[in-house]
Structure formats: C-alpha cells, structure tokens
Amino acid sequence: xxxxxxxAVAALGAYALGGLALHRGESINALxxxxxxxxxxxxxxxxxxxxxxxxxxxxxPTRATPAERLDNGRDFVPTNRWIVFGHHFAAIAGPGxxxxxxxxxxxxxxxxxxxxxxxxVLGGCVQxxxxxxxxxxxxxxxxxxxxxxxxxxxxxxxxxTGTLVIMVILIAVLGLVIVNAMKHSPWATATVFATIxxxxxxxxxLRNWRPGRVLEGSLIGISLLILAVVGGGWVNASPAIRxxxxxxxxxxxxxxxxxxxxxxxxxVWLLLAPRDYLSAFLKLGTIALLAVAxxxxxxxxxxxxxTQFIDGSGPVFGGKVFxxxxxxxxxxxxSGFHALVASGTTPKLIASESDVxxxxxxxxxxxxxxxxxxxxxxxxxxxxxxxxxxxxxxxVGGTADAAVxxxxxxxxxxxxxxMHALAREMGESTLFARTGxxxxxxxxxxSIFAGTFGxxxxxxxxxxxxxxxxxxxxxxxxxxxxxGRFMLQDTLGNLWKPIGRTSWxxxxxxxxxxIVAAWGYFLYIGVIxxxxxxxxxxxxxxxxxxxxxxxxxSVATGIIVKQGKARYAWVTLVPLTWLAIVTTTAAMQKIISxxxxxxxxxxxxxxxxxxxxxxxxxxxxxxxxxxIFNQQLDAWLTAFFVVVVWLVIADMLRVSWRALxxxxxxxxxxxxxxxxxxxx
Amino acid sequence: xxxxxxxxxxxxRRLIARLNGDAAYExxxxxxxxxxPGEPLPSRREFWCxxxxxxxxxxxxxx
Numbered sequence: 001x002x003x004x005x006x007x008a009v010a011a012l013g014a015y016a017l018g019g020l021a022l023h024r025g026e027s028i029n030a031l032x033x034x035x036x037x038x039x040x041x042x043x044x045x046x047x048x049x050x051x052x053x054x055x056x057x058x059x060x061p062t063r064a065t066p067a068e069r070l071d072n073g074r075d076f077v078p079t080n081r082w083i084v085f086g087h088h089f090a091a092i093a094g095p096g097x098x099x100x101x102x103x104x105x106x107x108x109x110x111x112x113x114x115x116x117x118x119x120x121v122l123g124g125c126v127q128x129x130x131x132x133x134x135x136x137x138x139x140x141x142x143x144x145x146x147x148x149x150x151x152x153x154x155x156x157x158x159x160x161t162g163t164l165v166i167m168v169i170l171i172a173v174l175g176l177v178i179v180n181a182m183k184h185s186p187w188a189t190a191t192v193f194a195t196i197x198x199x200x201x202x203x204x205x206l207r208n209w210r211p212g213r214v215l216e217g218s219l220i221g222i223s224l225l226i227l228a229v230v231g232g233g234w235v236n237a238s239p240a241i242r243x244x245x246x247x248x249x250x251x252x253x254x255x256x257x258x259x260x261x262x263x264x265x266x267x268v269w270l271l272l273a274p275r276d277y278l279s280a281f282l283k284l285g286t287i288a289l290l291a292v293a294x295x296x297x298x299x300x301x302x303x304x305x306x307t308q309f310i311d312g313s314g315p316v317f318g319g320k321v322f323x324x325x326x327x328x329x330x331x332x333x334x335s336g337f338h339a340l341v342a343s344g345t346t347p348k349l350i351a352s353e354s355d356v357x358x359x360x361x362x363x364x365x366x367x368x369x370x371x372x373x374x375x376x377x378x379x380x381x382x383x384x385x386x387x388x389x390x391x392x393x394x395x396v397g398g399t400a401d402a403a404v405x406x407x408x409x410x411x412x413x414x415x416x417x418x419m420h421a422l423a424r425e426m427g428e429s430t431l432f433a434r435t436g437x438x439x440x441x442x443x444x445x446x447s448i449f450a451g452t453f454g455x456x457x458x459x460x461x462x463x464x465x466x467x468x469x470x471x472x473x474x475x476x477x478x479x480x481x482x483x484g485r486f487m488l489q490d491t492l493g494n495l496w497k498p499i500g501r502t503s504w505x506x507x508x509x510x511x512x513x514x515i516v517a518a519w520g521y522f523l524y525i526g527v528i529x530x531x532x533x534x535x536x537x538x539x540x541x542x543x544x545x546x547x548x549x550x551x552x553x554s555v556a557t558g559i560i561v562k563q564g565k566a567r568y569a570w571v572t573l574v575p576l577t578w579l580a581i582v583t584t585t586a587a588m589q590k591i592i593s594x595x596x597x598x599x600x601x602x603x604x605x606x607x608x609x610x611x612x613x614x615x616x617x618x619x620x621x622x623x624x625x626x627x628i629f630n631q632q633l634d635a636w637l638t639a640f641f642v643v644v645v646w647l648v649i650a651d652m653l654r655v656s657w658r659a660l661x662x663x664x665x666x667x668x669x670x671x672x673x674x675x676x677x678x679x680x
Numbered sequence: 681x682x683x684x685x686x687x688x689x690x691x692x693r694r695l696i697a698r699l700n701g702d703a704a705y706e707x708x709x710x711x712x713x714x715x716x717p718g719e720p721l722p723s724r725r726e727f728w729c730x731x732x733x734x735x736x737x738x739x740x741x742x743x
Contacts, residue, residue, distance in 0.1 A: 073711030096743035211725035214700040268736045331743050340739040479741040
C-alpha cells in the first residue's frame with residue numbers, strides 16, 4: 001500500500017514536471033509548478049534523505065545529543081522536533097529566497113524553477129542536514145570551529161573571513177532592496193518607519209511590563225504593524241503630510257546607514273529581539289497565507305518558460321543562464337549561510353539524532369518551496385510589467401515612454417497607461433525602475449492575495465508585502481551588523497586585547513562603525529549607480545553565498561572521508577563540484593569578460609573611456625570616478641572569493657588524500673558516544 | 681499518558697507557548713529545581729534579559 005502511494009507520488013511528480021518542461025503556448029497554470037515541487041520534495045525527503053541519514057551520516061537514535069548531555073535549561077534544551085523545525089525554519093528563511101527567484105525570472109520560469117528543485121533536493125537540503133548532524137555530534141560547534149578542528153587553520157580562517165565578507169555584501173544588497181522599495185513612496189516609507197517605534201514598544205513590553213510574554217507582545221505588535229500599513233495609506237492620501245515621507249534614494253540610504261549604526265549599538269532587547277519576534281510571526285503567517293492563496297487563486301504564469309535573455313543580454317542583470325541562474329538563486333536552492341545557523345543554535349536543541357532529518361532536510365525543502373512561490377509571484381505578472389518594474393533607467397532609458405518602447409521591442413508589450421493604472425491600483429506614484437525584486441514581488445503577492453480575498457484591497461496588500469519584506473530585511477541588517485561586530489572584536493582582540501572585550505564601549509563603537517561603514521559603502525555606491533546597483537551587488541552576494549556553501553560542503557566531505565566512508569563522499573562531493581564549477585565560472589566572467597554588462601573591469605574601462613571622451617551627462621560624470629573605483633574593487637573582491645574557495649577545497653583534498661593513504665590527519669573532534677536515556 | 685488526557689486546546693496552547701518562547705522561563709526553573717535544588721533563581725525579567733543577550737551573540741538569522 002505504502003509502495004503504491006509513493007509510486008503514485010513519483011508518477012504525479014514526473015507528469016507535472018514533464019508537463020512543465022514540454023509546455024509550449026500562451027500561459028500555464030501555477031498549479032503545475034506547485035504539484036511538481038511538492039512531489040519532488042516529498043520523494044527527496046522520503047527516500048534520499050533517509051538513505052543519506054542511514055548510510056552516510058549513520059544517524060543513531062541511541063546516542064545522546066548535546067541537548068540531553070549538557071542540558072542547562074537555557075541554550076542546551078532537548079526540544080520537540082516540530083518546535084525545533086519551526087525555530088530552524090524561521091532562522092534560515094529570510095528575504096533571500098524571495099528576491100533571488102524574482103530576479104532570475106528574467107530567464108523565464110523554467111531555468112530558475114528547475115535549479116530551485118534540483119539544487120535543494122540534492123544540494124541545499126543535504127548540506128543543511130549534514131552540517132546539522134556534524135555540529136550536533138560536536139556539541140554544537142560552529143562551522144568555523146569545525147573547519148579548524150577537522151581540516152586545519154586554513155579552512156578555519158577561510159570560513160571566518162568568508163562569513164564576515166558575505167555578511168557585509170548581504171546587508172548592503174538588502175539595504176539597497178529596501179531603499180528602492182521606499183524611494184519616492186510616502187506610503188512605503190511611512191509604514192517602514194513606523195515599524196521601528198512599534199518594535200521598541202514591544203521591546204519595552206517584553207522587558208518591563210510583562211517580562212517574557214512573547215505571544216501577547218507579538219500580537220500587539222502585529223496589530224500595530226497592520227495599522228501602520230493602513231496608516232501609511234492615510235499619510236499618502238494627505239497632501240500635507242505625504243511630503244514628510246517622500247525621499248530620494250540617497251537620503252533613504254543615509255537613513256538606513258544611520259539606523260543600522262544605532263541599532264547595532266542599542267541594547268538587543270530594545271529593538272532587535274522584539275522586531276525579530278514580529279518578523280518571525282509575520283513570516284510564518286504570510287508564507288502560509290501565500291501558499292493557501294496560490295492554491296485558491298491558481299494563477300496563470302504569463303512569463304514564457306525560457307526567454308531570449310538566456311543568451312546573456314538580460315536587462316535585470318547581465319550574464320548567460322549558465323552560470324548566472326545558479327548564482328542568482330542561492331537561497332532556496334543551496335545557501336551556504338544556512339551552514340552557520342545549522343552549526344549554531346539549532347544543534348543545541350535537538351532531542352534525538354533521528355530528528356536531524358526533519359529539521360535539516362525538511363526545513364530547507366520548505367524554504368525551497370518559498371522560493372518556488374516567489375518565482376510564481378514574479379512570473380504571473382505580464383512580462384512587460386515585470387521588466388518595467390525590474391529594469392533600471394540606465395538600461396531602458398530615463399523616461400516612461402523610452403522604457404515601454406524598449407521593453408515592447410523585446411517582444412514583451414507594455415504601455416505607459418498600463419503601468420500608471422497598475423501604480424495607481426497599488427497606491428504608488430510610479431512602478432517604473434523599482435529594481436531590487438521587492439516591489440515586483442509585492443505586486444505579484446498583492447495580485448494573488450487580491451485574487452483570493454477580494455479585489456478591493458490591492459494597495460493595502462502591496463504595502464503589506466513591502467512591510468513584510470522590510471521587517472525581516474531590517475532584522476537581518478541589524479543582526480548581521482551585530483554578528484559582524486562580534487567577529488571583528490574577536491579577531492582584532494588577538495592583536496590588541498581590550499578591543500576583544502565585547503562590552504567595552506569604545507570597542508563596541510569602533511567595531512560597529514567599521515562594519516556599518518563597510519556595508520554602507522556598498523549601499524551608497526549601489527544607490528548612486530544609474531544601473532540600479534542590484535545587478536552588481538546581487539551576483540556578488542550569490543557568489544559569496546555559494547562560496548560559503550562550498551566551504552561547508554568541503555568540511556562535510558573531509559569529515560566523511562576521514563570517517564572511512566569515502567565511497568559515500570559523492571553525496572557532498574557532487575554538489576561541491578557543481579558549486580565550484582558554477583562559482584568559478586561566474587567569478588571568472590565577472591572578472592575577465594569584456595562585455596561591460598558582465599565584467600567588472602570591462603565596465604570600469606567602458607565608463608572611464610566615456611568619462612574621458614566627455615560623453616557622459618554631467619550628473620553621471622560626477623559619480624563616475626566612484627563607480628569606476630567600485631567596479632575595480634568588486635573585481636578584486638570576486639577574485640578573493642575564488643581564491644578562498646579553492647584554498648579550502650585544496651585543503652580538503654589534502655586531508656582526504658592523507659586519510660585515504662592512512663597517513664596522520666587531525667583527530668576527529670566528535671564527542672564520545674554516550675547512550676541516550678530516552679531510548680535506553 | 682498525561683498528554684493523552686490533555687484537551688486539544690490545552691495541547692495547542694502549550695505548543696504555541698513553547699514555540700514562541702513563552703514557556704522558556706518555566707522550563708528553566710523546572711530544570712534548575714531538578715538539577716540544582718535550593719540555588720537562587722533569577723526573576724522572570726532577569727532571565728529574559730540574559731536570554732536575549734545570549735541569543736543574539738551568534739548567527740541565528742539568515743538571508
């Protein structure tokens with residue numbers, strides 16, 4: 001009976017996937033994608049994850065987990081698997097799986113969808129589960145510590161620098177996304193600003209008025225957030241007040257930088273912790289709502305399966321479908337960042353090793369499904385509308401007429417009237433060139449929600465979606481700055497002891513300012529870039545994130561080989577090889593391509609030539625030297641990523657080779673076996 | 681066995697309280713009373729402040 005059921009799932013999945021791949025014509029229903037995805041996740045979880053867990057990881061429920069052995073009632077606490085699943089999912093799923101697929105939709109729905117499914121089932125889920133188990137067996141050690149313990153100092157240092165750099169790029173690109181969503185949008189700006197005092201209020205509530213009553217505090221906060229969305233509409237409708245919230249991108253960037261600095265030095269309980277509770281509730285609620293709405297509305301996908309932009313001429317970002325779809329969609333397929341979460345808080349909560357499969361593999365499959373929903377939300381828009389929102393004026397021309405003419409000439413008809421009508425419906429003055437992915441996702445989500453729950457509230461849904469993204473982007477920004485600060489203090493503390501004292505105020509101020517300055521610089525450049533900035537920063541982030549995944553998979557492969565299971569090492573070695581190929585190819589193209597839309601040096605040279613020839617308009621000539629410097633810096637940064645990845649891979653190969661030859665390697669850092677009380 | 685007799689609503693309440701961290705303090709107190717009986721316990725507020733600080737020291741939010 002069970003076999004029949006799984007056979008049916010396999011047949012249904014194959015049918016849906018085949019339908020997707022072979023479909024040619026006007027539009028296809030989103031349900032095809034949903035069904036294919038759910039079947040693939042179910043099969044991957046039921047069979048592949050079970051096989052990896054049993055054979056490769058040798059999960060042993062009789063072995064006591066650190067939560068059981070070291071139970072202290074605080075961070076080491078054996079916890080019900082579904083509760084850990086919820087915590088872990090809330091920790092790994094951020095704005096990444098929403099933005100990446102939205103940008104990658106320029107290639108059509110098929111390339112991104114296939115990569116999300118295959119990448120997750122064979123790569124991302126395996127990485128998360130493996131790192132989670134390895135860290136659980138090592139008392140919850142971090143990825144950096146495991147790299148140092150198992151491979152050596154090179155791996156450890158690479159993991160540490162990789163984490164720090166990726167944090168800086170991630171925060172900059174997310175800051176840019178939020179700035180682009182708020183630019184000249186009084187409604188969005190007022191709503192996002194309002195989330196700050198609301199979080200502070202909840203923080204005071206949770207600390208002073210009703211200590212630790214999270215549910216009460218969060219419900220109050222969520223109600224206020226919804227009020228803020230509606231209130232933003234009143235602000236927008238009032239000619240007197242709306243001017244207070246109508247800003248240029250650059251002004252907003254300075255706001256975000258100032259906010260990030262304040263948030264990093266304020267106590268956690270005041271802003272970060274309460275906003276994170278709001279963000280977690282909002283995230284889980286909205287994702288569930290979106291899934292239900294897609295099932296009810298069953299929207300048609302209007303984007304072609306594959307567009308002409310797979311040749312590298314895409315307007316959202318430059319580069320061919322290989323390797324750039326694999327770089328653009330990191331979160332949702334394989335995300336190295338997850339390895340940091342899977343080797344931090346989560347392993348200390350696991351009650352039994354048998355829970356690792358659900359928590360590691362299952363949470364990532366769910367995140368991957370979020371990415372699929374983002375892909376659906378992006379591709380159900382008219383392609384012309386999608387490109388009008390996501391393309392910068394530097395590419396399609398500064399005026400609405402020029403933009404629609406260019407986009408229509410690509411074969412994606414769109415009119416100025418259509419865009420104005422859409423903007424009016426969404427309560428915005430314009431939707432042209434709102435790059436970064438968040439606004440087009442919000443338009444897509446608003447259409448799905450309005451299609452399901454009534455057409456009247458499009459503008460409210462749009463700004464709800466913007467607020468939803470803003471809340472967790474700000475959480476990532478704030479948490480990332482803080483983690484970066486701790487890492488910097490830790491590293492610099494080796495050079496000069498006092499700077500390592502995490503509560504010494506001068507050190508806190510200095511290191512926080514350094515981190516904020518680092519991401520603030522990239523954010524600033526992204527905002528002044530007439531091509532929108534996202535087309536530079538997002539690939540950089542993707543490469544950095546895949547680089548971190550390559551480091552994590554190298555650590556995992558090294559450990560598997562050291563344990564004498566070299567014949568199973570392909571489980572992590574295959575995704576590692578793929579990521580190494582993709583990251584290196586993409587990085588090399590970003591460095592040496594002579595197409596200024598792809599290569600950093602080429603773009604710098606192109607701009608320098610135009611500047612020298614005096615063909616740039618004055619406002620662009622004024623920022624050109626900064627843009628030229630930044631392109632060169634990005635090229636060197638990309639080269640640095642490649643060197644780091646290959647250093648770690650070489651180190652892993654060295655350790656594996658020695659282990660296979662029976663030569664001395666670093667001893668396993670696994671905690672010794674202790675029997676679990678629950679199965680004894 | 682106890683869990684069986686609990687009403688579904690109470691079970692759901694307990695699950696939510698554990699999921700969002702409302703029950704963290706009770707859990708900590710239960711643990712301390714069982715393992716280190718007689719030692720002084722932090723107040724709910726002290727516990728909350730310490731936990732929040734601890735939680736946000738490492739990477740626990742992702743992209």
